[in-house]
Amino acid sequence: MSSAPLSESQVRDCLRGVNDPEIGRSLVDLGMLKGVRTSSEGGTAVTIKLPTPAYPAPERIADLVKGAISRLIPTSGSVTVDFVWEVAGKDSGGTLGLRAKNVIAVGSGKGGVGKSTMAASLAVGLQRAGAKVGIMDADIYGPSVPHLFGVKGRPHIVEEKGPEGQIIQRMDPIEADGVKIMSIGFLVAPDEPVIVRGPILHRTIEQFLRQTAWGELDYLIIDLPPGTGDIALTLSQLLGLAGAVVVCTPQQLALIDAVKAINMFRKVKIPVLGLVENMTGEIFGRGGAKLKAAEMGVPFLGEVPINAKIRELGDAGRIRAAFDADSPARAPLQHVCEQAAIQIAKSLLETPKMPSLEIL
Ligand SMILES: Nc1ncnc2c1ncn2[C@@H]1O[C@H](COP(=O)(O)OP(=O)(O)OP(=O)(O)O)[C@@H](O)[C@H]1O
Ligand SMILES: [Mg+2]
Structure with a gap:
């Protein structure tokens, strides 16, 4: 299947429907979707920001993201998911x-x-x-x-x-x-x-x-x-x-x-x-x-x-x-x-x- 380049907003819209497996809410609403890059060759790179480095099995998120993109846009090319983390906190001191x-x-x-x-x-x-x-x-x-x-x-x-x-x-x-x-x-x-x-x-x-x-x-x-x-x-x-x-x-x-x-x-x-x-x-x-x-x-x-x-x-x-x-x-x-x-x-x-x- 030939791969058509996706637009970043297409990807974002698609990921709006993906829930974080731990928190049970949309990755986008949670502010966990840090970046989306699409290339003219049809590849998509998604960066997810985790709220803790002790996030259990983040590869589950990668699977959900890849699944959602390929389901919604079957002609999408390769999807890679990278993780960064930044501890969320309320600066309590x-x-x-x-x-x-x-x-x-x-x-x-x-x-x-x-x-x-x-x-x-x-x-x-x-x-x-x-x-x-x-x-x-x-x-x-x-x-x-x-x-x-x-x-x-x-x-x-x-x-x-x-x-x-x-x-x-x-x-x-x-x-x-x-x-x-x-x-x-x-x-x-x-x-x-x-x-x-x-x-x-x-x-x-x-x-x-x-x-x-x-x-x-x-x-x-x-x-x-x-x-x-x-x-x-x-x-x-x-x-x-x-x-x-x-x-x-x-x-x-x-x-x-x-x-x-x-x-x-x-x-x-x-x-x-x-x-x-x-x-x-x-x-x-x-x-x-x-x-x-x-x-x-x-x-x-x-x-x-x-x-x-x-x-x-x-x-x-x-x-x-x-x-x-x-x-x-x-x-x-x-x-x-x-x-x-x-x-x-x-x-x-x-x-x-x-x-x-x-x-x-
Ligand atoms: N899961 C465990 N299996 C075996 N031994 C354990 C386990 N958890 C704790 N212990 C042992 O039980 C004892 C009491 O543990 P610990 O000192 O952590 O308890 P504590 O609740 O802090 O006690 P205290 O109320 O005196 O502060 C220690 O000897 C510890 O090594
Ligand atoms: Mg003690």
């Missing part, structure tokens, strides 16, 4: 001077369900996908993020000029595996108890956010301590969070606590990105969190099986290796990272944009 596009809190109602493991995994997974990522340990009394990444040390103090020329002292986060880390664990000796009263706790968290030289981040993950909503409330007053990931185990009790955590986040106006079932398996059971998520009207981000390897890697300060090709935890953890990133993108992109302006 305004008054704190924090330049993080998305701040994600990781919490649970119950202790020991794997929040820190999941927070660290989110950081690693998003970083490996290509994003700029930081992680802040907001568990002042039991900081475990440095341990999971196998890092110690004291942050360097750097001096920066403030907006009025004043000198501001900031702490450089400690970087491990490309992730910027800040924790009170860096500031106190490992066996030293941290005694911080309520109001000071609020200030400590604020200082951590304000005085860490995070630089520009696509995602800042915050590992919350178990239980009460104190810190969540503090965070919601300081930042416009992208949302919270709630971790639970399949046990009935953990599920009851997860419901409490979801309600707590709702109360302090932090959107719930979704629920993760951790330690799924023979010991604790399976599937309870998915049902609970549906019941509560929150997304289900996935299940992570109970696996001795996850504990061993965490204990050894090698949580990054959970994403190695031969790791049994890789696929489930990656799925959770992708789903969390997609939920953020979804909440931002769902507001319709001016389609014609987006693709100029």
